[in-house]
Amino acid sequence: MSKGVRTRAAILEEALSLTSTDGLSGLTIGLLAERTGLSKSGLFAHFGSKEQLQVAVLRQAQECFTTHVIRPVLPLPRGLPRLEAFAEGWWAWNQSPPFPGGCPIQAASLELDDRPGPLRDEIAGAQRRLRTFIQQGAAMAVTAGHFRPDLDCTLFAFQMVGIAFAQTMTCRLLGEPEGLDFVRRAWHAQVTDAAAATHNQTGEISHVD
Amino acid sequence: MSKGVRTRAAILEEALSLTSTDGLSGLTIGLLAERTGLSKSGLFAHFGSKEQLQVAVLRQAQECFTTHVIRPVLPLPRGLPRLEAFAEGWWAWNQSPPFPGGCPIQAASLELDDRPGPLRDEIAGAQRRLRTFIQQGAAMAVTAGHFRPDLDCTLFAFQMVGIAFAQTMTCRLLGEPEGLDFVRRAWHAQVTDAAAATHNQTGEISHVD
DNA sequence: TTGACAATAGAACGATCGTTCGTTTATTTT
DNA sequence: AAAATAAACGAACGATCGTTCTATTGTCAA
Structure with missing residues (x-):
């Protein structure tokens, strides 16, 4: 591993920390140079x-995120086991990610949602x-018979994303220790609903296995 | 209404627009002065x-937000009617608020969640x-018999907040037109669950009215 | 209409922003 | 070890940041 690559990695690690607390707009070249012990121009040359x-x-x-949350659950059996493990991993990631602040991508999602450009494209892609990962995980659970066959997997992913955002707000902004309980109970309710028999529009039970 | 108050109101309106697109950290005195046609120092004097x-x-x-979303639903009957109307109003607010960008408070919630100070306190208070408003609304629905008596109203509010965040991400960041459908279906699922008979831990029905 | 006061302008401050350039120091390859 | 290349520095650029003055303009009551 050559010098340049090593330095670049060190810069990015520090940049990730800085971004997690101060946001993408708080990420400043001067401050980052100071924290890494490099000169502004020396640091700048790495990125252009x-x-x-x-x-x-x-x-x-x-x-x-992939390393900490996604990859560890891939060896698990498809369907509910993998999905549950992913959920726990994601909640843990949101609770205390490997940097001082909150998840930078989650924060940037609301920070840049109205500013078109490469940054927004990157976040939107992420x-x-x-969402596709969650969606496919839910689809596998359907295939495996863990979830009901008429489950809307995209809606399932949508709801799961919502829980994650609500977690950040409750635990990080409001600082409420019981936030994680809400997360688990909301998730449990969602899984229960996905596993339950089909409902009709009035909410009455129309069929039970 | 004196001159100063009028100018201050005009400044704040423009500041709100600017914040909605560029975030609280993108709100700059120079830019705001330019947009309002004031000098930097003249504008500055209004806030200190x-x-x-x-x-x-x-x-x-x-x-x-209070004017557009909260106040209009207060005359409605307590319980589910008011809660449903509030939900529709909130989704509409998130979909197209009265300024060019997204809801500034929602964005600031993730932008400032790791930076203690008056700003974070203000957002956390909001x-x-x-959440208390939602919680009390759900509690009224319980009292009115619209929701099951053992409903956890705080959890209900937590879940509703999650839907709102997921809406912003889906509709605003990803720009998916069907996002509002997901919102309505997620909300409907939540209301259905809150109205349904009590479940035990395994998700089986233990009691139906 | 004048006098008191509020509101705004203008210029300048030091600090920091992102960026460019030429030079010097490290590293790697020959 | 020498030559070639990569990496980092230091200084400076113009622009903008938030803020502080003093001076000027405007508003409103007496």
């Missing part, structure tokens, strides 16, 4: 522009891939 | 510091009040 640095940080965050 | 300006913007956003 601030926007490219920001994109690199987002990529790094995704890779970090969120789309995550 | 940037932080006070930001606090004022957050207060303005809350008042705007989110706590909103």
